[in-house]
Amino acid sequence: RFGASTVLFQLYQERTQIDAMLEHAEQSGTMQPALEPYKLLGGKLLAAVPLVPRAVDDFDFARSQDAAIRPMLFALVAYEFARRGEHASAARVAEKLRDDLPDVTGIERGVYFLFLARTYSLCLAATNSRDAALPDDSAAPDDSAAANAAALRSRYLRHAIDCLREASLAFPFFISGYNTEPDLTAVRATPEFAALLSELQPAK
Numbered sequence: 200r201f202g203a204s205t206v207l208f209q210l211y212q213e214r215t216q217i218d219a220m221l222e223h224a225e226q227s228g229t230m231q232p233a234l235e236p237y238k239l240l241g242g243k244l245l246a247a248v249p250l251v252p253r254a255v256d257d258f259d260f261a262r263s264q265d266a267a268i269r270p271m272l273f274a275l276v277a278y279e280f281a282r283r284g285e286h287a288s289a290a291r292v293a294e295k296l297r298d299d300l301p302d303v304t305g306i307e308r309g310v311y312f313l314f315l316a317r318t319y320s321l322c323l324a325a326t327n328s329r330d331a332a333l334p335d336d337s338a339a340p341d342d343s344a345a346a347n348a349a350a351l352r353s354r355y356l357r358h359a360i361d362c363l364r365e366a367s368l369a370f371p372f373f374i375s376g377y378n379t380e381p382d383l384t385a386v387r388a389t390p391e392f393a394a395l396l397s398e399l400q401p402a403k
Contacts, residue, residue, distance in 0.1 A: 247271040274314040281321035309370030312362045317382035319359035324385035
């Protein structure tokens with residue numbers, strides 16, 4: 200059902216556990232209005248995760264899905280490509296999500312941008328680990344391989360930082376995980392990340 204992606208299976212398990220917790224809260228009368236966005240977002244994640252293996256192989260299939268879950272599916276597909284080290288494909292899908300991001304706020308907007316940040320950070324890690332050429336649609340003026348790879352790393356880093364900023368503005372709670380999230384390892388090693396944390400958590 201999930202192909203070779205252990206990460207997607209873990210996401211599905213975690214979402215199932217959270218959904219069960221929310222259902223118990225609702226049935227026991229302890230459900231609070233503040234938890235409703237989590238439940239709605241969880242439903243989208245539950246619906247999208249099983250579609251990812253096919254969507255990775257057939258992006259037209261992803262585009263054909265219901266508009267309610269399509270952004271989540273795009274986010275997961277981009278992340279899955281990045282997790283595999285296929286950074287050019289990951290970046291293309293990530294750009295499609297950014298271009299067509301739904302008009303949402305709060306945790307849902309934060310989750311999309313957090314997935315994007317994790318995706319771009321993994322893309323950066325992939326280009327740090329081996330020589331990488333720029334995607335065909337964004338060739339650098341200098342056609343040397345070294346200059347192309349440096350330009351690509353700079354772009355992935357810039358996008359990752361921008362998405363982390365957007366995620367924290369939408370849902371500040373996410374900031375607490377920026378220093379421990381494994382997918383952000385490549386970004387954390389940069390001075391741009393340190394500057395972002397100083398911006399988001401100014402000294403008191």
